[in-house]
Amino acid sequence: MIEDKNQQRTPLSELGEFALIEHLTKQFEIKQVSTVKGIGDDAAVLNFENKKIVVTTDLLVENVHFDLSYMPLKHLGYKAIMVNLSDVYAMNATATQVTVSIAVSNRFPLEALEDLYSGIQTAAKIYNVDLIGGDTTSSTTGLLISVTAIGEVESDNEVYRSGAKPNDLLVVSGDLGAAYMGLQVLEREKEVYKVNPNSQPDLESYSYIIERQLKPEARKDIIKLLKDLDVKPTSMIDVSDGLSSEILHLCKQSNVGCDVYEEKIPLDPQVIATCEEFNIDSTTVALNGGEDYELLFSISQEDFPKIKANPNFTIIGYMADKNSGMHLVTRAGSKIPLKAQGWKNFSS
C-alpha cells in the first residue's frame, strides 16, 4: 500500500555494528544541558543536579504493535518516541533523553533504517530530547524497537497514578478513539489492496483519524499548559490502552471510585462519522480503543476555575468514594460498571 520509492538498497552486512550506529546517529544533535556525554562511550552520562528523574521503557514489535504494509518507517520511528514520551509527560515531567535499540532482519536495507532514524530525529528535534544511546543488532525475523525515555521533574512536582481523592474532577486532554478508527480504515484499505493492488484509496475524509494512528503526538503542550495554569493534577496517566483501562488504573491505585459521563467523552466528528460507517458504537471505541496518547488526570475541585472553558480539556466525570464503585453514566442516565477491555480483546 505504501510504495517504496527509494530504489537504493544497501545491505546492512556492508556496515559493521559500530559503523551502523554511527551512520544512523551522526546527524543527531545534543541540546539538553543535562546531557554530559551522549553516544560513544560505555554509557551516557547525565547531570540533573537537584531534579528528580523519571525513566520509562517500551518495546514495539513488528506484526504485534505495527504493520509495515501501511506504517511508513519514518512514522514508526516518530511514533516509537511518542509512545515513550507520553509516559514521561504522564508523570508531569519534561522529557530530556531517549535511548533507541533496534533488532532488525536482513530484509531491511540500510535505507529503511535511515527512514526509521529520520522519524526518530524529527521527534527528537520537535520534542527537544537527546538521543544518548542504544544498541543495533540483527534479528531472525522482523523489526523490533526498544525505547527508554528519561525526563526531569522539579522535586515534588511529579504526579503519580495514586493521588486522586473523592470529589476530584476527572479530566482528559484532546479527543479519544481516533487512533483506533484510523487503524480500522487502514486495515480495510489493506484488504482492498490485497484484492486490487491498483486501487487508489481516497483517504481524504479520514485524514485526522489516520494521522492519529500513524503519527500520534505526545502531549508535551499539556504539561506546559498545566504549569502555566498553576494546576498540579492529583493523579495522572496517559491513555495508551483505552480510556476505560486508564480510569480503572487511576481509581485502583488511588483507592477511589468514579462516575464518568458518556455524553462528556470528547469525540472528533471524523470519529463519529467513521464509527457510523463501520457500524461501531463510538463510546465503546473511546473507552477501549487505545493509542490516543492523551493525558487523563484528576484535579482538586478548587482548581476547576483554572481549567474551565479551556478547549484543551474536557471534564468527563468525578472521583467518588471507593465503595460506590467505578461507573459509566450513560446518555440514558443508567449507571453501568466500567470494565477494561483494552485493545486486544476489543470487539464491537
Place this chain on the structure above:
Amino acid sequence: MIEDKNQQRTPLSELGEFALIEHLTKQFEIKQVSTVKGIGDDAAVLNFENKKIVVTTDLLVENVHFDLSYMPLKHLGYKAIMVNLSDVYAMNATATQVTVSIAVSNRFPLEALEDLYSGIQTAAKIYNVDLIGGDTTSSTTGLLISVTAIGEVESDNEVYRSGAKPNDLLVVSGDLGAAYMGLQVLEREKEVYKVNPNSQPDLESYSYIIERQLKPEARKDIIKLLKDLDVKPTSMIDVSDGLSSEILHLCKQSNVGCDVYEEKIPLDPQVIATCEEFNIDSTTVALNGGEDYELLFSISQEDFPKIKANPNFTIIGYMADKNSGMHLVTRAGSKIPLKAQGWKNFSS
C-alpha cells in the same frame, strides 16, 4: 542438552500483560535510596541528588546472542543484567537500577519466564540494583531481552574512553578468552548431543570456562577496589567484544598509540589447555574472543605503586604517542599491528 525438569507449563495467554509483569516482578525488592518509585506507574521516579547518572542499554536476541539449547534461562537472565552492569562499571560508576523488557513467543510457558526472572532477581540482589520498569510483549519468534541499566557517580569521578595519555600503563582485570573457549566447548557438546542424545558429557575440566560463558560476573569489585586504592583510571572500557577491539577504542578515542605485550596477557590454565585441545592460538582467543566482561583501563605511571603486585590486575602494556601506532609485541619480540577482528569474524 539442558533438560527441562519443570513439567508445569502454564500458557502465557492465561495471564494478561499487566498480570504477567506483576507476577514476574512481585518478589523484587527496592533497596536503592535513589529509587523513589519503581514499577507500577507510567514511569519510575529516581532521585540522585547531586550525583551524575550513567545510562546504558543492550539488546540480546535468541540465536544471535544466545542459544537456549545450552543456556539455561536462569543464567540468561543473570547474564543479561551483567552485560549491562559491566558498561556502568566501565564508567567508574555504581549500578543502581535496571529496566528489563522482553518480547517472547508463545512457545515459552510462564515457568520459563519465571526462570528467566529468577536469574534477573539473583543478579539484582547480588549487585544491589533495583528493577524499576520494563515491558512485556509477544513476539512472532523467539525471545528478546532489552535491558537498560542506570548508575550513579560522584561528580567528576566518571571515566571516559578518551582520557588516556602517552606513557600511561594499560591494565586489565581478571583473565581473558575463557568465555569464548567455554562457548567452543558448549558448541561441540551440542553437536555431540545431536548425534547421540544419550551421551553424558563430562564437563568437569571445563568448569571455569563454561561458567565464564554462561554466568559471567560484571566487575563491581574492581570499581570498589580502585576507589579503595585511590586510583582513578585515565580511561576505561569493558571487554565485551575482545581485548583487541577495546584497546583500539581507548587508543582512538584518547588519540594515543600503544604497545601491548603478548606475554603479559592474562590467561587461565583452563583456557591454555582447551586452546591446545582445540588447536587454537590462545593469544588470538584473548585478543578476539570477547564476552570477558573484564575492565580494561589506563592509569598514570605515578599510580603504578598502588596497583603493582595486586593479583586482580595485570599490566599488559602502555600507551604511546599516536604516531607510533597500536601494536602487539609478540613473545618473539616482533611488533605486529593490533587489529579488531571482534567476535563475529573470528577464525583461528
